[in-house]
Amino acid sequence: MIEATELTKRYGGRNAVDKLSFTVRPGRVTGFLGPNGAGKSTTMRLILGLDTPTAGRVTVGGKRYADLRAPLRTVGSLLDAKGVHGGRSAHQHLAALAASNGIPGRRVDDVLDLVGLPADTARTRTKGFSLGMGQRLGIAAALIGDPEVLILDEPVNGLDTEGIRWIRGLMKSLAAQGRTVFLSSHLMSEMELTADHLIVIGRGRLIADTTMRDFIRTNSRSHTLVRSPEPEKLRALLEARGWGVRLDPGGGWRVDGTDATAIGDLARDHGLAVHELTPAHSTLEEVYTALAGDSAEYRAGEAASGKEAVR
Numbered sequence: 659m660i661e662a663t664e665l666t667k668r669y670g671g672r673n674a675v676d677k678l679s680f681t682v683r684p685g686r687v688t689g690f691l692g693p694n695g696a697g698k699s700t701t702m703r704l705i706l707g708l709d710t711p712t713a714g715r716v717t718v719g720g721k722r723y724a725d726l727r728a729p730l731r732t733v734g735s736l737l738d739a740k741g742v743h744g745g746r747s748a749h750q751h752l753a754a755l756a757a758s759n760g761i762p763g764r765r766v767d768d769v770l771d772l773v774g775l776p777a778d779t780a781r782t783r784t785k786g787f788s789l790g791m792g793q794r795l796g797i798a799a800a801l802i803g804d805p806e807v808l809i810l811d812e813p814v815n816g817l818d819t820e821g822i823r824w825i826r827g828l829m830k831s832l833a834a835q836g837r838t839v840f841l842s843s844h845l846m847s848e849m850e851l852t853a854d855h856l857i858v859i860g861r862g863r864l865i866a867d868t869t870m871r872d873f874i875r876t877n878s879r880s881h882t883l884v885r886s887p888e889p890e891k892l893r894a895l896l897e898a899r900g901w902g903v904r905l906d907p908g909g910g911w912r913v914d915g916t917d918a919t920a921i922g923d924l925a926r927d928h929g930l931a932v933h934e935l936t937p938a939h940s941t942l943e944e945v946y947t948a949l950a951g952d953s954a955e956y957r958a959g960e961a962a963s964g965k966e967a968v969r
């Protein structure tokens with residue numbers, strides 16, 4: 659569990675993190691979203707004791723990071739996959755981390771296996787590692803202490819499709835084991851598939867702390883997707899009713915202001931074939947983009963309650 663209470667970090671004259679209070683609970687994957695400069699990395703650094711708060715506090719498993727005796731056994735993190743000495747091998751890097759936290763050396767082979775880094779690769783210097791291999795090594799380092807809490811900043815960066823799918827499965831299985839998984843990503847489609855819960859910030863303030871499902875439901879414009887072999891005829895009929903009609907990126911029309919029943923009846927009354935008629939919600943990406951485009955920093959002032967998704 660991660661608990662932030664009125665967490666504040668001031669740089670120069672500006673609050674990068676501004677009275678942020680939230681709880682990241684075990685047993686689920688929590689996504690951390692916010693536009694560039696919203697304060698996500700700063701928050702993660704504060705959680706990990708890499709920076710000190712100006713005010714407020716944040717704890718991991720009930721303790722401040724600085725008070726953890728063997729931190730890697732409590733919290734594993736991936737903030738910057740390039741933060742590895744290029745002259746060392748992956749094996750040496752992980753062995754050094756293990757030794758520094760009283761973790762048995764045999765754990766190194768376990769985590770290498772878990773992240774799919776072959777033994778011979780793990781013995782070569784990391785300087786030649788691809789971005790994807792570096793990312794796997796970073797995740798191995800995060801897992802070395804078998805921690806209850808995982809904090810990962812953009813963990814799918816540089817991974818190919820198979821790697822992204824692998825991370826998704828790994829995050830979900832770690833959460834299913836009862837661990838706390840907190841991750842940021844700019845890949846919305848991936849976040850939608852991976853996270854159960856979302857914490858959204860803008861300008862250092864809490865905007866939403868809610869389930870993925872509720873975040874999308876509350877902020878999406880529900881619409882009906884309709885396809886017909888005579889799309890223009892259908893569009894004319896829909897618009898004549900005063901309903902909003904937009905082109906769906908996948909083809910067909912997105913219709914606002916009515917429901918599937920009314921559209922189906924309308925098409926039938928005019929002898930028009932309909933090949934698809936689906937009530938639909940926006941994707942996370944659509945909701946998020948609309949929110950971000952709505953105003954710089956998500957109308958941070960309006961979201962004072964913090965618990966409700968923005969509208």
Ligand SMILES: Nc1ncnc2c1ncn2[C@@H]1O[C@H](COP(=O)(O)OP(=O)(O)OP(=O)(O)O)[C@@H](O)[C@H]1O
Nearest residue numbers: 669670673674692693694695696697698699700701
């Ligand atoms: N060490 C620092 N000194 C001064 N200002 C900083 C420092 N670190 C971050 N900031 C500022 O704090 C704000 C929040 O930055 P932060 O990197 O936490 O945002 P972010 O949400 O992680 O953004 P991104 O998605 O681009 O990584 C920004 O305005 C940034 O310029």
